[in-house]
Amino acid sequence: MAVINHVAVRETTRSARDEQIAVLFDEHYDRLRDLAYIILGDRSLAEEIVSEAFLKTFTGWGRIRDIDRADAYLRRAVVNLCRSKIRRKVVEARSNAITYRRDERKAPDWDPDIHEESRELWLAVRALPVRQRACIILRYVEDLAEQDIADALDCSVGTVRSQLSRARRKLGVALEGVLTEDSR
Amino acid sequence: MNELERRLKRSLTEVRDAGRSAAPSRKAVAKDELFRKMRRRHIISTTGGIALAGAAAAGAFLLFTTYTDRGPINEGRNLETVDLPAPTQAVVEVGVEPRKLSVGGLNFVWSANVGSNSVSRVDPATNEVLVEVDVGAPPGDISIARGPVFVALPSEGAVVEIGPELGEVLGAPIEIPGGPTEDMDLTVGDGALWIVTDEDVYRLDLDTRELATVEAPTSPTDVAIRPDIVRVLDSRGLIYQLDPDTGAEIAEPLEVEPHEDGDITTARGSIWYFPHGGSSLFRLDLETGATLGELQTQGIITDLMIDPEAAWVVSRSDASGEGSLLAAVNADSMTLSPPIAIADEVGDGVIAVRSLWLSLPARDVVVRLSKFD
Known part of the structure; x- marks a missing residue:
């Protein structure tokens, strides 16, 4: 050919x-x-x-x-x-x-040594929409600044802020029974 | 940092560390495997081919990508070359990770390059990229009116408009009230751009640039437009029938089986429907939604390309999603040609200039195949 x-x-x-x-x-x-x-x-x-x-x-x-x-x-x-x-x-x-x-x-x-709260928290994070999940993980595990998260996700800093804010709000609601009132 | 944030940090770090220590690292194995694949990818790119295959029903013939491992050519040089056997027409290198394709004025083919935040315009006369436009975020769908090219930016919850000639971004992005979304499909028809997100349908009037939310469908998944009617499929398998000018319902919704979300297209006097995640393609009556014909593909259907002359269906050949199958559809008998194996995932396909155009995201190329010999 x-x-x-x-x-x-x-x-x-x-x-x-x-x-x-x-x-x-x-x-x-x-x-x-x-x-x-x-x-x-x-x-x-x-x-x-x-x-x-x-x-x-x-x-x-x-x-x-x-x-x-x-x-x-x-x-x-x-x-x-x-x-x-x-x-x-x-x-x-x-x-x-x-x-x-x-x-x-x-x-x-699961590692049996992981605290129950950590399990609940991770499950709640994994229930978030994928972009919010990524924002939370990049922010709190990778310690990235908002600009670096925006670079990683190909979006604006404003979008990162709004996604983080929505994610935290959802986590607050989802973890109502896990976190004490003053912890939110 | 408030208490929730502190707990997030502490807990997620704990989970990460537990995951790290729970299993032995496969790093060394992964590295060996990576370099083996790199060598193979190099070999593939220098010797890989798209071979001729028969497309049964129409007697047409097509090509398929079957990358073989025949050893390197020009050892020591990085020849990222794709050699194509005749009668393949072209492999066009576009931006990074091209997915959605669309055809516009003068039959220019546009690719949405997710990995480089860009769209490329390919001239079918020369099979060359005439312009690559930076759109600032991963592009989703592309749809082309008589003049402008509209590009969806789902992560921004916006649509940008591009001048078709110079490829410049025109004006500010059109922001969608629902904000960022996972998916955003665009369809131009009858003086309006229809925008379908995960939750809403919007109609952008191309004359006035007024954006209106269409109330009827809930959880829409696709839209198909004819001059007198716009049909929107929702996730319950209802096809809403809307006025193209106002977005108001003009007839009772059609009910399709199975009751699932999917893709719809109107062509050849019928509605064509395939549910997401399934292997069935249905031809439906335009007026009643009744099933006129059904066929089964191998693998999960990912795309249907249909025009007055030909129809093709793309499906995923395996669970990993890396391989694809391409088959010609005989629309009258609702039968398929023997499927043609494609080594890569096909991102999208369109028919234009008597050719099939397929995007191969992993290779950063758009492949042009002969639709007929």
């Missing part, structure tokens, strides 16, 4: 790129896996997501303008992939509501 097209030939040094990706992997893998895990509640899936994010980084290497910000690019990729995964699960859930409910609500592999 005759070859008739060649598209987007890019000349970069593969070994140098691979070396940089290896360094990024060593530096950021654990943190990114933790981030994906706490969004998704599934360790295996979190590892898959992070590998996929690195693979996307590899395929889009030519588009990374600032290598020093590659960690931000990776974080954005992980969050976006988590969101896609959750959206896909929601779509699939419409054809299989029982499975979805079981998958989404099942307790992950």
Whole structure:
């Protein structure tokens, strides 16, 4: 079969790129896996997501303008992939509501030492709409500033503020029985 | 930081740390696997192909992507090259992670690139990207009026308008009263842009730029427009029939089976409907909503492309969502051609210029395939 097209030939040094990706992997893998895990509640899936994010980084290497910000690019990729995964699960859930409910609500592999309040809180966070969930986790686990959250989620700072505010309000209501009145 | 925030921080950190210590790290294995995939992706991109396959019913023939692992060409160089066997027409590199596609004036094909916050305009005459426009947030759907191009920004709860020639963003974003949403579908028809979010339907008058909320449907999922009627499907399987000028109901809703949300299209004198997450495609009577025909695909249907000459259905070939199947639909007999395997997830598809255009998000490309030989 005759070859008739060649598209987007890019000349970069593969070994140098691979070396940089290896360094990024060593530096950021654990943190990114933790981030994906706490969004998704599934360790295996979190590892898959992070590998996929690195693979996307590899395929889009030519588009990374600032290598020093590659960690931000990776974080954005992980969050976006988590969101896609959750959206896909929601779509699939419409054809299989029982499975979805079981998958989404099942307790992950709990460490028995985790306090009951932490479990309740995480379950409440995981019940939030996916973007609000991501905002809460990036803010309180990753300690990101609003601008960095906006960068990670590809939205404005105003949107981050409103999403955080809505999420906190929902959590306050959802955790009414868990948190004491003065704690909210 | 108030008490709730302190507890959030403490509890979520505790959960994260527990997750970290509960299982041995697979980091080394994951790294090996990543580099193996990178090598394969490199090999794939240098030798991968889109091969010819038969499209049974119409006698048309199509191409499918089947990436093979035949060893590297030009070892030591990063040749991100896609080699295509004839008669594939083109692979067009657009922005990062293209998903939704749309066709507009002069048959320009537009792709919404989620990963680069941009939309690209492809000229079908040359198969080249003429312009890539930064829209500032991940674009959802694209819909094209006679002039302007409308791009949904679900995460911003807004729609931006782009000039079709120069690709400049025109004016301020049109903000949707419901704010940010997970999904936002756009459809232009009969002097208005119809915007469907998770919860509401809006009608933007293209002359006055007035935005009105359409009251009738609850939990809408898709809209299909004909000159005299707008049909909106809701999540209970009801198709509302609305006046294109006012958005008011002009007839009783049609009830479709199964009672689920999905996608609807009006074409060839029928309503075409597929429920989300299912593998059934229904052809429905335009007046009554009664089922005229039904077919089953392999995998979950993700898209239907239909025009007066051809119809194609895309489905996901496996649970991971990474592979797709493409099959031609014989609209009269409601049968499918043998499915064609595509190695990647297909983001979206459109028919234009006697070609099928498919977005492949993982490869940052739009592929143009021969609709007929």
